[in-house]
Amino acid sequence: MTSTLFFNLCGAGYFLGLFVYLANLALKRASLRRAGTLIVGTAFLLQIVGLVIRWHEAGLVELAAAERATGLTLEGAQRFVVYTRHPPWSNLYEMMVYMAWGVVFVFLISEVKFRIRFAGIFALALALVSLGLASLTTDAAIKPLVPALQSWWIMIHVVSSAVGYAAGTLGAVISLLFLVKARERVSLSSVAAGTLVVTMGLFLLLGRGAQLFTSAAYRVKLLRDMGDELVPAGRMVGNNFQPYYVPSPGVGALMIVTLVLAVVAIALLMRSRKDDVPQGLPRYAYFAAFGATTATIGLILVNAFTQLDVKVPDDVAAAMVVPGPWRLAIESAQWDLALFSIAWGGQLFLLLAIIFPDKLRTLMPDAARLDRAAYYSMLVAFALVAVVLVTGALWAHYAWGRYWGWDPKETGALVIWITYALYLHARVTYGWVGVPSAIIGVLGFFIIIAGFLGVNLGYFADGLHSYGSG
Amino acid sequence: MSSQPALTALDPEGLDLGAKPTTAIGRGYAAAWQVFISLRVTVVTLIVITAGCFVGMFFDQTKSYDEHVQQWATTPWKLQVFTFLEMYDVFASWWFGLFVVILLINVTACSLERLPKIWLDVWHPRPELSDEQLRGIRHSWRGRIAEGDRAKAEGLIASLLGARARTSTTGETRFAFAEKQRWGRFGVYVVHLGLVMVMVGGIINGKTKMDGLMMITEGTAGRLVRLRGPGNLPYVVDLGFSLRCDDFRLKTFVTGDVMEYESDLSVYDPAVPVKPAVKKKIEVNDPLEYGGYTFYQASYAPAAGDQLVQLDVGPRGGQRRTHSLSIGDKLTLDDGSTFVPVEVIEEFAGLGAAVRVQETSMGPQGPRTTSYVVFRQYPDFDREVRRGAYDVQFRGFDQQYATGIQVGRVPWVPFIFTGFVVMFVGMAMAFLMSHRRYWARLAPAGEGKLELVIAGAARRHQYAFGEEFERVRAKIVEVFGDGERTADRARALREQRRIAKLGDASKS
Numbered sequence: 001m002t003s004t005l006f007f008n009l010c011g012a013g014y015f016l017g018l019f020v021y022l023a024n025l026a027l028k029r030a031s032l033r034r035a036g037t038l039i040v041g042t043a044f045l046l047q048i049v050g051l052v053i054r055w056h057e058a059g060l061v062e063l064a065a066a067e068r069a070t071g072l073t074l075e076g077a078q079r080f081v082v083y084t085r086h087p088p089w090s091n092l093y094e095m096m097v098y099m100a101w102g103v104v105f106v107f108l109i110s111e112v113k114f115r116i117r118f119a120g121i122f123a124l125a126l127a128l129v130s131l132g133l134a135s136l137t138t139d140a141a142i143k144p145l146v147p148a149l150q151s152w153w154i155m156i157h158v159v160s161s162a163v164g165y166a167a168g169t170l171g172a173v174i175s176l177l178f179l180v181k182a183r184e185r186v187s188l189s190s191v192a193a194g195t196l197v198v199t200m201g202l203f204l205l206l207g208r209g210a211q212l213f214t215s216a217a218y219r220v221k222l223l224r225d226m227g228d229e230l231v232p233a234g235r236m237v238g239n240n241f242q243p244y245y246v247p248s249p250g251v252g253a254l255m256i257v258t259l260v261l262a263v264v265a266i267a268l269l270m271r272s273r274k275d276d277v278p279q280g281l282p283r284y285a286y287f288a289a290f291g292a293t294t295a296t297i298g299l300i301l302v303n304a305f306t307q308l309d310v311k312v313p314d315d316v317a318a319a320m321v322v323p324g325p326w327r328l329a330i331e332s333a334q335w336d337l338a339l340f341s342i343a344w345g346g347q348l349f350l351l352l353a354i355i356f357p358d359k360l361r362t363l364m365p366d367a368a369r370l371d372r373a374a375y376y377s378m379l380v381a382f383a384l385v386a387v388v389l390v391t392g393a394l395w396a397h398y399a400w401g402r403y404w405g406w407d408p409k410e411t412g413a414l415v416i417w418i419t420y421a422l423y424l425h426a427r428v429t430y431g432w433v434g435v436p437s438a439i440i441g442v443l444g445f446f447i448i449i450a451g452f453l454g455v456n457l458g459y460f461a462d463g464l465h466s467y468g469s470g
Numbered sequence: 471m472s473s474q475p476a477l478t479a480l481d482p483e484g485l486d487l488g489a490k491p492t493t494a495i496g497r498g499y500a501a502a503w504q505v506f507i508s509l510r511v512t513v514v515t516l517i518v519i520t521a522g523c524f525v526g527m528f529f530d531q532t533k534s535y536d537e538h539v540q541q542w543a544t545t546p547w548k549l550q551v552f553t554f555l556e557m558y559d560v561f562a563s564w565w566f567g568l569f570v571v572i573l574l575i576n577v578t579a580c581s582l583e584r585l586p587k588i589w590l591d592v593w594h595p596r597p598e599l600s601d602e603q604l605r606g607i608r609h610s611w612r613g614r615i616a617e618g619d620r621a622k623a624e625g626l627i628a629s630l631l632g633a634r635a636r637t638s639t640t641g642e643t644r645f646a647f648a649e650k651q652r653w654g655r656f657g658v659y660v661v662h663l664g665l666v667m668v669m670v671g672g673i674i675n676g677k678t679k680m681d682g683l684m685m686i687t688e689g690t691a692g693r694l695v696r697l698r699g700p701g702n703l704p705y706v707v708d709l710g711f712s713l714r715c716d717d718f719r720l721k722t723f724v725t726g727d728v729m730e731y732e733s734d735l736s737v738y739d740p741a742v743p744v745k746p747a748v749k750k751k752i753e754v755n756d757p758l759e760y761g762g763y764t765f766y767q768a769s770y771a772p773a774a775g776d777q778l779v780q781l782d783v784g785p786r787g788g789q790r791r792t793h794s795l796s797i798g799d800k801l802t803l804d805d806g807s808t809f810v811p812v813e814v815i816e817e818f819a820g821l822g823a824a825v826r827v828q829e830t831s832m833g834p835q836g837p838r839t840t841s842y843v844v845f846r847q848y849p850d851f852d853r854e855v856r857r858g859a860y861d862v863q864f865r866g867f868d869q870q871y872a873t874g875i876q877v878g879r880v881p882w883v884p885f886i887f888t889g890f891v892v893m894f895v896g897m898a899m900a901f902l903m904s905h906r907r908y909w910a911r912l913a914p915a916g917e918g919k920l921e922l923v924i925a926g927a928a929r930r931h932q933y934a935f936g937e938e939f940e941r942v943r944a945k946i947v948e949v950f951g952d953g954e955r956t957a958d959r960a961r962a963l964r965e966q967r968r969i970a971k972l973g974d975a976s977k978s
Binding site for chain 1: 524679728886
């Protein structure tokens with residue numbers, strides 16, 4: 001499909017842009033700065049073109065399907081309605097592409113408004129993660145829209161959700177930058193400990209907590225290579241397909257090591273949290289925890305490429321829907337990997353900050369500007385998530401007969417909104433400007449992930465929004 | 471305390487509106503009030519509600535208590551916690567409801583507590599800038615100018631503060647005051663009002679709403695709605711009128727995926743003489759409203775019971791007509807010939823689905839009954855192989871469907887949606903508007919000099935206002951130069967705190 005080509009080009013553009021931004025940080029050349037903006041801007045435009053083309057392609061699919069089903073040739077207004085009713089944000093693949101667009105869009109706006117080019121590195125990295133996840137999802141093909149989505153509400157509802165969550169994500173990035181920059185308010189030791197806490201939380205949550213410790217295993221999906229695509233192995237339980245999970249060799253043990261090292265590092269860092277840059281033992285403890293995290297993620301990746309023939313017990317093999325041989329791949333744990341990588345990225349940033357504290361801080365915008373940019377990002381996120389909730393309620397009222405039904409996806413959006421409401425209230429009324437609000441801001445990113453993706457990915461109960469999974 | 475003036479120009483928190491309560495009840499009430507206006511309560515409540523949301527996301531709320539217990543309550547204490555916290559129906563649980571009510575009271579109380587002060591400050595500003603007030607203002611220009619420049623200074627004030635500025639004169643001092651977008655100050659309270667409307671409407675709806683399901687088979691009518699009560703236990707409500715599904719149509723794509731589905735509904739109401747009272751085609755996103763209820767196309771299901779067989783029957787080589795028959799039904803043609811599908815064979819010797827038909831027709835020797843098989847995959851088989859007086863084709867099955875209709879009655883929805891609108895209006899006021907005030911003062915300073923002060927303060931978007939005031943300052947500097955070095959805000963605040971401390975110390 002032409003649109004996919006454009007998305008790939010755009011991904012390459014963001015990748016190149018990321019390097020130019022990094023080079024600009026190191027060398028500080030006006031030519032590099034201009035080149036970076038030019039590359040990212042071009043890639044952004046390419047992505048818009050790609051989205052428009054995909055809309056057109058989806059329109060053709062809709063028309064063909066509708067005409068074949070009804071046996072009529074559509075004309076005039078009717079044709080236009082069917083042609084345009086499938087916007088390029090109607091399944092998980094498209095949502096991930098669209099989220100990447102949203103993050104870059106919000107970043108470019110804030111770049112113009114607040115001059116925080118530094119945040120661009122993170123925005124581009126997150127956009128690339130999002131595009132990467134999109135390319136790993138299996139539903140890149142355009143299928144006709146399910147009846148529930150055939151509504152104009154999808155336009156405003158989904159558009160505001162993507163831009164709102166993107167603004168929240170950028171707010172989280174800027175909040176992290178603020179925490180690193182604001183030397184007189186919070187020490188790098190505390191922030192470094194914070195990144196380890198987040199990593200631990202992710203490891204415990206996605207490693208299924210107790211299971212990780214009792215069996216020392218981190219389980220990932222088993223896949224069958226079908227040539228052009230990877231199909232999850234599993235069995236039917238009643239009418240439901242249940243994917244089969246196998247321990248990724250060695251990862252569970254490494255995760256436990258990481259957790260132990262992280263606990264030690266957090267304890268040491270918090271004991272010396274008065275020191276801005278950790279020295280001596282806490283410093284090496286942080287390095288060790290970072291190394292262990294890197295090794296864990298590295299091993300998951302290595303396993304994805306080397307475990308090409310995974311053996312399972314015979315009775316399990318007999319019940320599998322698809323016959324072997326089964327293997328592991330990136331797709332075995334793509335979402336976990338993405339989240340781990342994001343936490344790892346945070347750790348890496350803090351590692352660099354600990355090694356080159358002064359260099360990094362002079363490169364960053366000043367703390368007041370960062371705080372202000374984060375605040376406005378959150379404000380936009382709050383307003384747009386409100387739009388998401390209200391348009392969702394109106395749509396649900398007209399489509400399902402109830403404006404609010406505590407469907408997991410609705411609840412997820414509400415939780416995100418409450419988080420930003422907390423952020424704003426804490427700032428305005430507690431005067432929690434600065435560190436406390438920045439911490440809420442960073443955690444808000446993970447709330448977005450839980451509320452926005454958690455439901456689609458099956459971490460929570462299924463709801464009526466199930467067409468978003470895949 | 472009551473004599474202490476407002477600390478800053480825009481912070482009326484120093485105002486004390488009421489006297490201390492003297493009775494025990496009064497004190498208890500005051501203490502409770504202090505709890506409810508506390509932002510700590512807001513934060514705790516929001517966190518509890520968020521936790522409840524996560525519980526509700528994690529435990530599928532559409533499953534019944536028993537299903538959850540089977541899956542989760544593996545030990546007695548888990549069962550106790552699960553049951554006590556009503557985790558199977560958390561959004562209707564006692565504790566979730568309690569915290570929603572606490573939030574409601576908290577939002578209302580906070581607004582009621584703060585609104586009068588803001589109201590007073592917004593509508594009764596102090597247009598005459600005092601030195602004490604000036605100390606609390608971050609942005610100002612202060613300087614001495616020659617007596618001869620009075621006209622120039624007044625012209626400058628008029629151009630900076632605009633035509634709508636209020637001017638006054640006390641003694642020989644001239645004051646001017648102007649403000650912009652003062653409604654922005656109420657944005658937060660408008661948002662809270664909208665939120666309260668949504669929550670109140672939601673709570674009332676939660677008690678009075680109806681959200682049930684009817685499955686009506688094509689060609690039949692129903693008047694009972696199935697609902698799920700506490701703990702997902704089912705119960706039934708009588709609508710008082712009946713709803714008939716005249717037809718249900720399912721359109722699928724070639725792949726078998728559902729494209730769309732719709733039902734023709736008609737309402738038969740004993741209270742209305744017209745039969746049917748209403749007819750409407752409903753589809754997803756396009757419901758029928760009748761009698762305070764809304765009927766939405768929600769789902770469909772193959773109807774249990776009769777499977778219809780579609781047979782095309784016609785004289786050999788002539789026009790055939792399609793008939794839908796259930797097994798055992800007799801089809802009688804004009805000439806008295808009868809056709810009865812007697813049996814469906816799902817798989818006939820590798821040739822696919824087939825129907826055995828029993829035909830009775832008038833032959834030369836009187837009525838004659840034959841029995842033969844027609845195949846779905848080979849429509850021409852009968853005409854070409856059996857070569858009877860009539861051609862019979864087996865077109866397929868005519869599946870009867872039951873349409874799934876969601877029946878909703880949410881009487882407070884207009885109120886709630888108004889709440890949404892109020893909320894957005896409030897957000898626009900709060901986020902886009904910024905209450906800004908400008909003061910100017912021109913006073914004689916002796917030695918043939920005048921003292922000119924121009925100050926500005928904003929409630930929101932401080933940085934943007936800082937830039938705005940810099941532009942104002944630039945205009946003043948253009949005319950009168952840099953002026954005096956203004957005391958920085960930190961020093962002014964230190965001074966203020968010192969004065970406040972002195973005041974407290976002198977009282978005790």
